[in-house]
Structures are given as C-alpha cells and as structure tokens.
Amino acid sequence: MVLEVTAKDNKGKVYKEVKSYYPIGIDLDGYMRYGAWQIKEMIDLTLQPKTIQNEQVVFEFDKDVKSADVTVNVYYYISGKKGDRIYTASKQLSFE
Amino acid sequence: MKKRILMVTMVFLLLPALAYAKVANTIDELVQMYDDSKCKECHPQVYEEWQQSYHAKAVVNSLKGMRNFYAIGVPKEWERKLTKTEVLKCLDCHAPAVRYASEELAVKIAKMIVEAKDTKDEARREELKKELGKLNVGCLSCHNIKALSISRGLLGDPEPGTIYTSHMIISPAHKTEPVNTLDKSLFCAQCHGRYTAPDGEQIMCNTLSGSYYNNYVSRGGAETCQDCHMKKKNRGHRFPGGHDLEIVKEGIGFEAEIQGVRHTVGKWIPRAIIRVALENKAGHRIPDG
DSSP states (O other): OEEEEEEEETTSOEEEEEEEOEEEEEOTTSOBOOOTTTOOEEEEESBOTTEEEEEEEEEEOOTTOOEEEEEEEEEEESSSSOEEEEEEEEEEEEOO | OHHHHHHHHHHHHHGGGOOTTSOBSSHHHHHHHTOTHHHHHHOHHHHHHHHHSSGGGTTGGGHHHHHHIIIIIIIIISOOOOOHHHHHHHHHHHOGGGGGBOHHHHHHHHHHHHHHHHOOOHHHHHHHHHHHTTOSSOHHIIIIITTTGGGHHHHOSOOTTOEEESSOOOOTTSOEEEOSSTTSHHHHHTTSSOEEOTTSOEEOSOOHHHHIIIIIGGGTOOOOHHIIIIIGGGOGGGOOOTTOHHHHHHHEEEEEEEEEEEESTTTOEEEEEEEEEEEEOSSSOBSOO
16 A cells, blocks of 8 residues: 655745555575465564554745645555555645 | 247246256356346346446456465465365355366466456457456355355355345346345455465455444444445446545545644744545455555
C-alpha cells in the first residue's frame, strides 16, 4: 500500500513524498526474497490491525510562491504491477 | 420436479461411492472423485458465489509462484527431484484434491504448471490453463478434505463421502456431519497463514493468521475470518479479500488534513502541512499475501 502526497506550486514546481507499507520476506541468509519457500523471516512495514498510522508531511515552498495544489492519494497494490487508488483528498492553498 | 428428484437421488447414490481410497491417475479421474458440479444441483447460489471466488481459480491464478517453486526452488535451489511431497507444498492448499493423485499425476500437474507459465505457444498455454482450471479449492476441499484437519487428533480423518458443515441442516442428498471446525479462524489459517508441510518445511506464502492472532485478537479483536469475509454483507462463498476494492476500503480508514501556513517569523516562508491518518480496521495486517 502506498501513501503519496504531492504539491504543485503556481510556478509549476512539483513536490512529492511517498510512504509505502509492505511486508519484506527474508531468507535464511537475511536477503529479501519473493519465493514463499525461501522466506523464513519477515520485516513488517504494514499497517497493524486496530491501530491508526499517523503521517505528517511538510512541503516548504519558495518564498515567492503564491499558491499550491496539494493532493493526497492512497493506492492499494494487490501485486507489484496492479495498484488501485482507494482514497484521495486535495486542497488548493493560497499564500497571498 | 421428477428431474430434480432424479438428480438428488443420483447425487445421493454417487457421493458415498466416491472412491477416496484409490488414487487418481489423471486430472479427470481426480476431478471425478471430487466433483463439485454435483453440489451445484442443490446449492446453485452457493456454487455461483464460489465460482466468482479466487478459491475457484486457486491454481490458474497462482501459476507464477508455483512455477517458480517447481522450476527453480526444488530442482535448482534445493537440488531435489520433483516429487509429490514437493508438489503438495503448494497444491495441498491451492488444490487439496491433489493429495489423492498418484505420484506420477502430481508430478505431471506440476510440470503442466511450469509449462503453462513458460510456453510461448498461446494455444498450448490456454489448453494447459483449461486443464489446470479443473483443479481448485472446491466445495469438497473445505467440506471434506480439510474439514477436520485443525483438530485431527480429536476428530480423526474425514470420512469418504461425508459433507462436513458448520450448520445443522441435514441434506438427504449426502451424508452430512455438522462440525464446529469450519466456522473458526484457525480453519482458514490452515492455508492463509504459515504452512507447515508434512516434512516440516515452513512455507510463508502469507502470514495473515499470525497477524490475526498476535495483533488483532491480542488487542481485543473478536471477529473471525468468516465474520468479515463470508457473513458480512452476505458475501458468502465469494470470500472477497485483497482483490475486492470494496472490502479493501472497508478495512482501511482514511482522513487527511491539508493546511497552508506562512512559517518562520519575519521570513514568512510558505509551507504546506499535511496530516494523514490511516486506520487498519481489518483483523490482520494490511497488506498481506
């Protein structure tokens, strides 16, 4: 699962921060693996049940920026290739 | 009506005759031994739900991972011969009926899986997928083959021809045995969790059951796999999960606050401050396999 936060200022400059949530399968020698038969340990970077994961992102714009469009997207990946956007939120910020 | 009575009678006569003791030498023999199409005659809605499920395509939808185990894991990494014991490390969950395949058939199925993934011949690939599509997690996989496995010490092995259910409705079409295993999370955890092969090998296809017990139940969670993936919203035997965006969204709460501020007194630098809360409302980690 991926949380992607982007901002585009009135000068066209894009700011982006991405946070991913996923389990990493580890083999007996400590290497990341995809094969189910190879995986004997895991590093858990997922969202845990009955918990709320709070994230904060701060974008610092150039001093003369007048406005910025900020968008938050959450994508769910059923596989590495197929991701669906499940949530989105956006807001235009004015600094004038 | 007469036709229906005849069908029910045929089902009644056929099911007890399932020769579980014998081993199948062809896929068609195996399918005949565990013929789910008989179930459709009396349970059309359940059958239709199941047909939409990933259980119904548990082999053809997972060809890549199994192909890698059979073509790389066993022969190249472990330097072992492909045998039924190795084949079952995938198929005991993806197609439990393969337990009753002959040694030769089990190995043949594994080779078909490898070929279905590797062949460049599209017609051949479709032919193989059609044949492999006959294998899946069918009605009898749960309602017989694996019905008692979570408490084998107490309950023993499933009786050939008996349909084990989680309710008390007795059918005239087959011998029915209500059991209190099928509605437990542990029943699903047989496959949707760390799998221990008969030779002791640990296969971590997914680890849902670990996070369910250790991070959900331990925090006061009381719902079972069946509560969310079957009973809620009459999901029934579709068992929707990660492939279904409705249940995915149901399991993840989302809130975002976006603020603009002129920061640093005197310099007044424009900043965006974004706060996001993602709540895992499911009974297990998100995501998982």
